[in-house]
Amino acid sequence: MLIIFAMAVSLDGVIASAEDSGNANSNTAIVDANGSSVTKSQREAAKQKLAVLKEQIKKEKNDVQVKIKMVRVAGRENALARLDAAVLRITNLKVKVVAEIAKLEAKGVDVSSAKNSVATAETKLTAANEKIAEINTLLSASINELVKGDKTKLRTLGQDTETLIKDAHLALIDAIKSLKEGLKAKVDAENGNGGI
Numbered sequence: 001m002l003i004i005f006a007m008a009v010s011l012d013g014v015i016a017s018a019e020d021s022g023n024a025n026s027n028t029a030i031v032d033a034n035g036s037s038v039t040k041s042q043r044e045a046a047k048q049k050l051a052v053l054k055e056q057i058k059k060e061k062n063d064v065q066v067k068i069k070m071v072r073v074a075g076r077e078n079a080l081a082r083l084d085a086a087v088l089r090i091t092n093l094k095v096k097v098v099a100e101i102a103k104l105e106a107k108g109v110d111v112s113s114a115k116n117s118v119a120t121a122e123t124k125l126t127a128a129n130e131k132i133a134e135i136n137t138l139l140s141a142s143i144n145e146l147v148k149g150d151k152t153k154l155r156t157l158g159q160d161t162e163t164l165i166k167d168a169h170l171a172l173i174d175a176i177k178s179l180k181e182g183l184k185a186k187v188d189a190e191n192g193n194g195g196i
Contacts, residue, residue, distance in 0.1 A: 049140035117175035
């Protein structure tokens with residue numbers, strides 16, 4: 001019974017993490033299950049392209065144009081960093097949920113629904129990373145202002161990415177709820193079978 005209580009307390013910590021993961025100001029170091037940054041290579045490629053663009057800007061003779069272009073590149077870098085941070089926060093939560101699933105499964109708790117929810121979250125995160133890769137390509141292609149068609153595409157990609165991230169977050173919250181319900185059912189079954 002003490003072990004199950006400890007598991008319940010542990011789940012409450014994961015729930016707190018789930019609620020905090022919606023906080024855009026979280027600066028938690030986030031890694032995937034293998035211990036490496038989830039979008040590291042993707043971001044590195046974009047950073048390299050943006051660095052090349054910055055070097056091109058330095059060759060510009062018009063100081064006003066230099067400032068405009070530097071602000072544009074900085075804005076693009078910040079947008080990409082925010083998207084990556086959002087995906088990484090949800091990935092960090094997913095890692096915690098997967099760890100809780102493993103602990104509870106070892107204790108005989110039914111975790112099948114939670115596993116399905118995590119699989120849904122993983123699918124959404126993969127799709128979000130693909131959208132971010134498209135955004136990276138679009139934003140690092142040129143230092144010039146985006147044409148109308150690219151702006152529309154960027155807006156659509158951004159909205160799609162945001163939706164995918166929210167859906168992944170909701171799937172993980174469902175997984176946590178499922179784990180709590182499974183744990184409660186196990187406790188109830190033990191109390192009913194053991195009797196007082």
